[in-house]
Amino acid sequence: MSSYILEMKNIQMVDLHSQYLKIKDEINTGIQEVIDTTTFIKGGKVKDFQQQLESYLNVTHVIPVGNGTDALQIALMSLGLKPGDEVITPTFTFIATAEVVALLGLTPVLVDVEFGTFNISIESLKKAITPKTKAIVPVHLFGQNADMEAVLAVAKEHNLFVVEDACQSIGSVYTFSDGRKVQSGCMGSIGCTSFFPSKNLGCFGDGGAIFTNNEELATKIRAISNHGMVIRYHHDMIGVNSRLDSIQAAVLEAKLKHLDEYTASRQASADFYDAAFADNENLITPARTDKSTHVFHQYTLKLNGINRVGLQKHLANMGIPAMVYYPVPLHLQKAYQNVRYQAGDFPVAEKLSECVLSLPMHTELSEEQLEYITKNVLEFVR
Numbered sequence: 183m184s185s186y187i188l189e190m191k192n193i194q195m196v197d198l199h200s201q202y203l204k205i206k207d208e209i210n211t212g213i214q215e216v217i218d219t220t221t222f223i224k225g226g227k228v229k230d231f232q233q234q235l236e237s238y239l240n241v242t243h244v245i246p247v248g249n250g251t252d253a254l255q256i257a258l259m260s261l262g263l264k265p266g267d268e269v270i271t272p273t274f275t276f277i278a279t280a281e282v283v284a285l286l287g288l289t290p291v292l293v294d295v296e297f298g299t300f301n302i303s304i305e306s307l308k309k310a311i312t313p314k315t316k317a318i319v320p321v322h323l324f325g326q327n328a329d330m331e332a333v334l335a336v337a338k339e340h341n342l343f344v345v346e347d348a349c350q351s352i353g354s355v356y357t358f359s360d361g362r363k364v365q366s367g368c369m370g371s372i373g374c375t376s377f378f379p380s381k382n383l384g385c386f387g388d389g390g391a392i393f394t395n396n397e398e399l400a401t402k403i404r405a406i407s408n409h410g411m412v413i414r415y416h417h418d419m420i421g422v423n424s425r426l427d428s429i430q431a432a433v434l435e436a437k438l439k440h441l442d443e444y445t446a447s448r449q450a451s452a453d454f455y456d457a458a459f460a461d462n463e464n465l466i467t468p469a470r471t472d473k474s475t476h477v478f479h480q481y482t483l484k485l486n487g488i489n490r491v492g493l494q495k496h497l498a499n500m501g502i503p504a505m506v507y508y509p510v511p512l513h514l515q516k517a518y519q520n521v522r523y524q525a526g527d528f529p530v531a532e533k534l535s536e537c538v539l540s541l542p543m544h545t546e547l548s549e550e551q552l553e554y555i556t557k558n559v560l561e562f563v564r
């Protein structure tokens with residue numbers, strides 16, 4: 183087989199193997215060091231990575247934890263909310279965002295999103311606020327920050343906590359109208375991220391982290407993630423066990439050094455897709471705002487009058503994967519069906535769930551692969 187055909191056969195949604203091969207020595211050396219020192223939990227590597235991430239993000243406290251879902255749960259636990267308190271999240275997101283709210287006995291209040299950016303609708307957010315509202319969890323979906331200036335203004339007016347779900351947006355930078363530039367996850371009271379392997383900064387298993395500039399919250403978050411313990415075997419509050427292990431930290435330490443290159447590579451692929459689809463009215467490319475950079479965790483098209491299943495099948499026949507993120511908004515998920523919501527409540531999210539399609543997006547896409555993908559998409563759409 184020619185190398186061209188081999189390369190096209192190898193198109194994946196996320197190509198972690200090719201990425202690994204490029205920095206294999208750095209990663210293997212780090213992992214070997216952990217094995218040689220046998221400090222698998224709370225080793226020096228975790229501390230090193232924590233400090234490197236603090237300096238990358240320009241945030242006072244990074245608290246590494248077991249995964250992104252734990253990060254969200256622990257963040258909410260640290261706020262001292264009472265059962266029945268309301269937490270607002272967008273309905274068009276990954277389930278974890280609302281799941282942790284429900285698990286803690288808090289009430290998830292869902293709101294709609296903007297069609298262009300997929301992010302929380304400020305209008306919908308304002309309408310959802312009640313005297314019981316205590317926190318907003320905006321999600322920076324697919325790698326672009328939500329309209330945080332507006333979210334923070336609403337939060338300030340109503341005295342609410344803001345917990346950012348930055349699981350898809352690490353490295354994305356938001357510019358406030360006074361010119362201040364802040365990293366994703368570092369604008370609200372607390373930010374949460376995930377190091378799941380396919381995330382923009384992914385490890386070789388599960389991992390996550392919590393960010394905050396608030397000393398008091400940081401102390402509480404550290405304790406909660408470690409069984410509510412400040413002094414050894416003295417438990418001041420009910421906590422959980424959620425840790426990033428040293429082997430994952432070694433992988434992340436190596437990959438953090440390359441995060442900006444990785445982001446640039448994703449952005450170049452997104453630019454290629456944008457240019458290829460610009461003149462086609464059946465394909466709506468992702469909206470980009472001037473307020474935030476986009477780190478393209480996903481490149482998500484909106485199909486206008488095109489059969490999504492048909493396009494997905496056509497691409498699959500040509501060896502091109504394409505995925506629907508997300509096919510069912512949270513308010514229509516079985517687990518969240520209660521008297522509160524019904525079909526029609528959040529028309530934008532419902533429309534999106536019917537028309538979105540995400541194309542392969544990762545750090546190792548070649549120009550030949552991008553040409554092949556876009557050519558095959560356009561072939562079906564025309």
Ligand SMILES: *Cc1c(COP(=O)(O)O)cnc(C)c1O
Pocket residue numbers: 249250251252275276278279321347349350375376377378388389390
């Ligand atoms: C991945 C993800 C999470 C959960 O992260 P895990 O590490 O898989 O627990 C939460 N929210 C969003 C938006 C995500 O993409």
